[in-house]
Amino acid sequence: MRIITTGLCEKFTKTKHLCLNRLHTCVNHYNMSRTAGILIIGDEILKGQTQDTNSVYLSQSLHKLGVNVRKISVIGDNVDEIAVEVRKFSSDYDMVLTSGGIGPTHDDVTLEGVARACDVTIHPHPTLVELCEKYFGVKDLNSPQLKLAHVPETSQLHFGVDPVKKEKLKFPLIAVNNIYVFPGIPVLLQRLFTSLQHLFKTEDKFSTKEILVNCLETEIAEVLQNCVDEFKHAGLNIGSYPDWSNNYYKVRIVLESLNHEVVDAATQYLHMRLPSDRILLNYVLDPVSLNGGDINATNFQSMLWHKVKSSLEVLEETLRKYEPHEICVGFNGGKDCTALLHLYHAALCRAGIEINPTNFKALYIKDKYPFEEVEQFMESSVIRYKFHLTTMTGDMKQALEALKRDHPSIKAVVMGTRCSDPHSMDLSSFTMTDSDWPRFMRVNPLLHWTYHDVWKFMRKLYLPYCVLYDKGYTSLGSRDKTERNKKLLTTNIHGSSMYLPAYTLQDGDLERNGRL
Numbered sequence: 382m383r384i385i386t387t388g389l390c391e392k393f394t395k396t397k398h399l400c401l402n403r404l405h406t407c408v409n410h411y412n413m414s415r416t417a418g419i420l421i422i423g424d425e426i427l428k429g430q431t432q433d434t435n436s437v438y439l440s441q442s443l444h445k446l447g448v449n450v451r452k453i454s455v456i457g458d459n460v461d462e463i464a465v466e467v468r469k470f471s472s473d474y475d476m477v478l479t480s481g482g483i484g485p486t487h488d489d490v491t492l493e494g495v496a497r498a499c500d501v502t503i504h505p506h507p508t509l510v511e512l513c514e515k516y517f518g519v520k521d522l523n524s525p526q527l528k529l530a531h532v533p534e535t536s537q538l539h540f541g542v543d544p545v546k547k548e549k550l551k552f553p554l555i556a557v558n559n560i561y562v563f564p565g566i567p568v569l570l571q572r573l574f575t576s577l578q579h580l581f582k583t584e585d586k587f588s589t590k591e592i593l594v595n596c597l598e599t600e601i602a603e604v605l606q607n608c609v610d611e612f613k614h615a616g617l618n619i620g621s622y623p624d625w626s627n628n629y630y631k632v633r634i635v636l637e638s639l640n641h642e643v644v645d646a647a648t649q650y651l652h653m654r655l656p657s658d659r660i661l662l663n664y665v666l667d668p669v670s671l672n673g674g675d676i677n678a679t680n681f682q683s684m685l686w687h688k689v690k691s692s693l694e695v696l697e698e699t700l701r702k703y704e705p706h707e708i709c710v711g712f713n714g715g716k717d718c719t720a721l722l723h724l725y726h727a728a729l730c731r732a733g734i735e736i737n738p739t740n741f742k743a744l745y746i747k748d749k750y751p752f753e754e755v756e757q758f759m760e761s762s763v764i765r766y767k768f769h770l771t772t773m774t775g776d777m778k779q780a781l782e783a784l785k786r787d788h789p790s791i792k793a794v795v796m797g798t799r800c801s802d803p804h805s806m807d808l809s810s811f812t813m814t815d816s817d818w819p820r821f822m823r824v825n826p827l828l829h830w831t832y833h834d835v836w837k838f839m840r841k842l843y844l845p846y847c848v849l850y851d852k853g854y855t856s857l858g859s860r861d862k863t864e865r866n867k868k869l870l871t872t873n874i875h876g877s878s879m880y881l882p883a884y885t886l887q888d889g890d891l892e893r894n895g896r897l
């Protein structure tokens with residue numbers, strides 16, 4: 382399987398070295414790809430007042446262009462520090478991209494720092510002076526408007542072209558030697574970068590593969606080390622990134638090389654050595670974007686498919702009886718309504734209803750002592766599914782009364798209630814609230830689902846759910862009245878006790894064991 386032969390490198394003849402790979406992508410080449418350093422400048426970033434998004438944008442974009450980003454540094458609006466860092470970056474990397482500090486105020490000193498780093502002075506650039514005079518209608522060279530025209534003497538101006546509108550941009554990117562000076566305002570930075578990609582583009586392209594494993598890092602470290610050793614002359618980069626919030630995998634392994642054959646070979650190497658039952662093969666990163674295409678007979682065993690189909694029929698009937706804005710999903714972050722939310726989203730998509738916060742609504746009656754993890758999950762669900770969440774407080778009856786008063790258009794609440802829930806034996810798919818409750822149509826599409834149906838449905842589709850269910854909770858209520866399910870308590874190989882995930886509970890009748 383080794384694809385490595387030794388010989389004098391034919392690709393990079395300038396730097397004579399022994400190439401260990403006839404495909405000319407040896408480790409030297411990986412390190413020889415074009416490098417970049419990113420310099421994020423701004424006091425507001427160091428104080429945590431502005432979250433730096435420019436470095437993420439730039440490093441992602443450069444990586445796509447085959448550039449090897451080697452360092453990101455964050456510094457304040459200080460001329461000396463900027464000069465020192467720019468000088469170092471400029472000699473260490475093929476290119477330097479700076480962000481921020483080129484505005485008209487006293488605290489924007491990046492260009493002065495760059496000038497100092499390059500031992501040149503600042504002067505008013507004729508093209509920029511003309512531009513600024515025209516744009517601002519001001520002629521005074523000492524005005525704040527014309528400060529923008531003062532750049533290091535050796536500056537080059539790169540005028541980008543908007544890739545969509547095909548228009549020349551009004552303001553250029555300023556470059557001094559290998560230093561590219563971007564504004565900090567994210568839209569400006571992005572507009573300049575996309576319009577001038579050719580300045581950064583390389584002939585290289587990183588080939589990347591991912592392996593998702595449901596193991597602890599300690600369990601796979603040795604195999605990864607062996608892989609690193611095996612491919613150490615092939616120009617392979619392997620990263621291992623644990624994710625504690627994912628419901629399906631614990632580690633994401635990323636393999637990368639300039640040569641896709643090296644990536645393929647290393648992927649194969651790992652597939653043969655990692656525990657095969659722990660490798661996720663068909664993981665769906667974004668089940669929501671499938672727009673309900675995943676709800677079909679091939680995905681489920683026939684018994685469950687039968688139930689899924691009749692639940693969908695209930696939801697379709699709901700959408701015939703009510704306008705989308707008259708319906709909301711009762712959503713408290715629990716597993717049943719998480720499955721339901723996905724089904725309802727699918728029903729909306731199938732009915733050709735546009736997904737937006739007017740058409741897709743949910744109701745959350747906030748408990749006095751909610752779990753933080755539950756609320757975090759709810760927040761991420763709002764972003765994932767793009768629904769509008771109405772939050773009410775107080776006891777359930779009071780909250781529903783307030784809903785009636787404040788949101789009079791809502792007529793039906795779709796709920797994840799199952800027959801096995803307390804007092805739910807006699808409910809049907811459409812049941813009005815009891816006479817002593819505020820009047821709403823309760824829609825119950827999941828009445829005939831079992832505990833295991835819910836888990837099979839969610840896990841088959843890789844739907845994200847609240848992490849507490851992976852930590853031994855099988856039913857979630859108020860934080861002060863909910864414990865883990867003792868039935869899931871077990872001992873790991875090192876002899877310490879731990880809880881298994883909720884979906885492994887054998888007897889579904891015991892799901893409420895942790896509810897006090």
Ligand SMILES: Cc1cc2nc3c(=O)[nH]c(=O)nc-3n(C[C@H](O)[C@H](O)[C@H](O)COP(=O)(O)OP(=O)(O)OC[C@H]3O[C@@H](n4cnc5c(N)ncnc54)[C@H](O)[C@@H]3O)c2cc1C
Binds near residue numbers: 715746748815818823
């Ligand atoms: C809209 C609505 C109408 C109700 N009408 C009646 C009634 O007429 N008579 C009666 O006796 N009881 C009624 N209840 C109370 C209900 O029967 C349960 O007692 C309550 O849902 C808690 O049940 P559970 O602990 O089994 O929770 P769950 O199994 O979590 O509740 C079942 C479903 O109810 C919804 N739900 C539960 N809690 C919340 C919440 N905090 N915020 C939003 N949605 C939630 C979810 O869709 C969930 O899947 C109503 C509740 C709601 C939300």
Ligand SMILES: NC(=O)C1=CN([C@@H]2O[C@H](COP(=O)(O)OP(=O)(O)OC[C@H]3O[C@@H](n4cnc5c(N)ncnc54)[C@H](O)[C@@H]3O)[C@@H](O)[C@H]2O)C=CC1
Binds near residue numbers: 421432433434483564
């Ligand atoms: N029209 C144009 O093309 C140009 C305009 N200008 C002017 O200069 C000023 C802006 O210059 P800047 O260098 O951007 O000033 P700046 O350094 O003060 O940054 C401006 C804002 O960008 C945000 N920002 C900065 N760094 C960031 C980061 N790493 N991640 C996310 N957000 C970040 C911050 O919210 C900050 O308030 C404006 O007044 C603008 O009008 C400057 C250059 C070009």
Ligand SMILES: [Co+2]
Binds near residue numbers: 409
């Ligand atoms: Co070589």
Ligand SMILES: [K+]
Binds near residue numbers: 484485486489
């Ligand atoms: K500023």
Ligand SMILES: [Mg+2]
Binds near residue numbers: 423458482483565
């Ligand atoms: Mg600034």
